[in-house]
Amino acid sequence: MTNVIAKNDFVEFRFTGKVKDGEIFDTNIPESAKLMGLEMESKPVVICVGHQMILPKLDEFLIGKELYKDYNVNVTPKEGFGERKREMMKVLPIEVFVKQNLRPVVGAVFSFDDMPAKITAYSGGRVTVDFNNPLAGKDLVYDLKVVKKVDDLKEQVKSLILFYFRNNIAFEIKEKVVVLDIDPKIKPFLEAFSGKFKEILGMTLDVKEKKEEVKKAEVSNNK
Numbered sequence: 001m002t003n004v005i006a007k008n009d010f011v012e013f014r015f016t017g018k019v020k021d022g023e024i025f026d027t028n029i030p031e032s033a034k035l036m037g038l039e040m041e042s043k044p045v046v047i048c049v050g051h052q053m054i055l056p057k058l059d060e061f062l063i064g065k066e067l068y069k070d071y072n073v074n075v076t077p078k079e080g081f082g083e084r085k086r087e088m089m090k091v092l093p094i095e096v097f098v099k100q101n102l103r104p105v106v107g108a109v110f111s112f113d114d115m116p117a118k119i120t121a122y123s124g125g126r127v128t129v130d131f132n133n134p135l136a137g138k139d140l141v142y143d144l145k146v147v148k149k150v151d152d153l154k155e156q157v158k159s160l161i162l163f164y165f166r167n168n169i170a171f172e173i174k175e176k177v178v179v180l181d182i183d184p185k186i187k188p189f190l191e192a193f194s195g196k197f198k199e200i201l202g203m204t205l206d207v208k209e210k211k212e213e214v215k216k217a218e219v220s221n222n223k
Helices: 030-035 056-062 153-165 184-189 191-201 211-222
Strands: 010-019 024-027 045-048 070-075 089-093 109-112 115-123 126-130 140-149 171-174 177-180 204-207
Touching (some): 024 030, 045 153, 056 070, 056 140, 153 177, 184 191, 184 204
Parallel strands (some): 177 204
Antiparallel strands (some): 010 024, 089 126, 171 177
16 A cells, blocks of 8 residues: 555545644644643544545645655635635624524624624624634644545445534445435435545445335235
């Protein structure tokens, strides 16, 4: 196995992201987490290189690099979380917060339609809310180290499930099919992810039938 990282390789890596000349904002390394005031266990991150499972700049950077080496990657706002935009600053009436039983406090962060937003001002019944990503407009630095390639098929499938479904879902592999143990009602929505599983692993997705449904099908066939 070569130590050079190529597109389509599954790799496990350690990382720390920080604002240039500033504080750490993300990491999966316990020692770095302590600097953020957090206690955490080592959290392996597995990705398939070249499929934008991380920031595109980092994804491109990894191709051709070596395992076990420490790298520092500078990321500009354009390559990271974008520039700050004035149009992302909104002034909302206090009633918006009252209806949600929320008390607007300057500096507080809320979630509006799954978008993080920070309150920057509150005066005269009007609340100024910043919908820019907290890292927008900032130069970033990532410390990276790829610690191994992941060749085990189950681990590869697990990493894709965690990335695309944002959850650990039990599964089994039947030839070229990944069978997910989830509610069969979700089956029509699998098409959105099936393409990536096919592209990366040459496998399709399916849903495990519940025992009750299997029994109903058997009864129907026996009539």
